[in-house]
Amino acid sequence: MKIAIVNDVPMVVEILRRVLAEWSEHQLLWVAQDGAQAVELCAWQLPDLILMDIVMPHLDGVEATRRIMQKTPCPILIVTADIGACADQVYQALGYGALDAVDTPALSGSDWRQGSAVLMEKIARIGRMERKPAALKTTPKREPGVVKPSALTPVLSAPAGVSDKLVAIGASAGGPGALASILRELPKDFPAAVVIVQHIDPGFAGGMAGWLQQQTGLKVRVAQEGDRPQCGAVLMAGTNQHLLFRNRDSLGYMPESPEDVYHPSIDVFFQSVVRQWRGQAVGVLLTGMGRDGAVGLKAIRDAGYHTIAQDRQSSSVYGMPKAAAALDAATEILPLGDIAKALVSQFT
DSSP states (O other), X not given: OEEEEEOSOHHHHHHHHHHHHTOTTOEEEEEESSHHHHHXXXXXXXXXXXXXXXXXXXXXXXXXXXXXXXXSOOOEEEEESOGGGGHHHHHHHHHHTOOEEEEOOOXXXXXXXXXXXXXXXXXXXXXXXXXXXXXOOOOOOOOTTSOOOXXXXXXXXXXXXXXXXXEEEEEOTTHHHHHHHHHHHSOTTOSSEEEEEEOOOHHHHHHHHHHHHTTOSSEEEEOOTTOOOOTTEEEEOOSSSEEXXXXXXXXXXXXXXXXXXXSSOHHHHHHHHHHHXXXXXXXXXXXXXXXXXXXHHHHHHHTTOEEEEEOTTTOSSBSHHHHHHHTTOOSEEEOHHHHHHHHHHHTO
16 A cells, blocks of 8 residues: 655654554555645645544644545545544544544554554555455345335334334444534434444544534434344444344344454444344445445345435545445435435434
């Protein structure tokens, strides 16, 4: 991969140079000292990946990410000294399309080796996301004679206290901002449960749930093993393991395999909705890099449920929704600003 560094601290630039130098398959393309210079350099020579700092003079990493994703989109990994100290800015950058975030590796010692390994694993994962070919198979349709679940008629009533209405959402790059926009527009008495699979480092899942909670009147938290979807509540995948429905009314986690590119997998979650869910449901696939969720959304539509994909113009990264559109997986392709209204109309 051709990699660019955006950082105003010479020592940090040298640390990142050292990390990349240990991997011959990666090439340092250019170094920018602030966000404004990075925007200009991207217009001149677009890298395969940008290692973007958050706190910089002239133009910080949040605004630089927004401008780059708007003008010359490419994969961006936030690499900053202390993610916890600038969590709000990190979530903003993720909302504009950054793929992930990681602390800058330490200068020396065991911390250096550990930090370097974490950084390189994130770089490798982003590379796999870009190279992974699209899946060709979809979940088989239900056998003839078996009544398909309908978005209008639940097959079975849910147990007491458990919602029989579900919004299943998948998102990746740009997802935090898109999710905040949708949840902000849903009423406090929204009559369905919301379950989200967002590609994000598990270290940020709890913080992201708290950040989303500030944007909405709904209750937002990380999903735990055995959780049951509740009306007016939002559950979000919280680990690299795959969140899925274990049975018709409860969630759980399935260990990932070394071959899995997407962690957690939206396709795995969507496929479990098809297998297990027996009430009303809407599947939603939002902005993101790669193809995760497209096959699963197609399976949801084939099972008789309503499906929505975000449109090109409002997507920070038009990868996953584009793949869904190519499969004819979406009943509707909508701009971000119309998705909450469409969800409300589906359940009224």
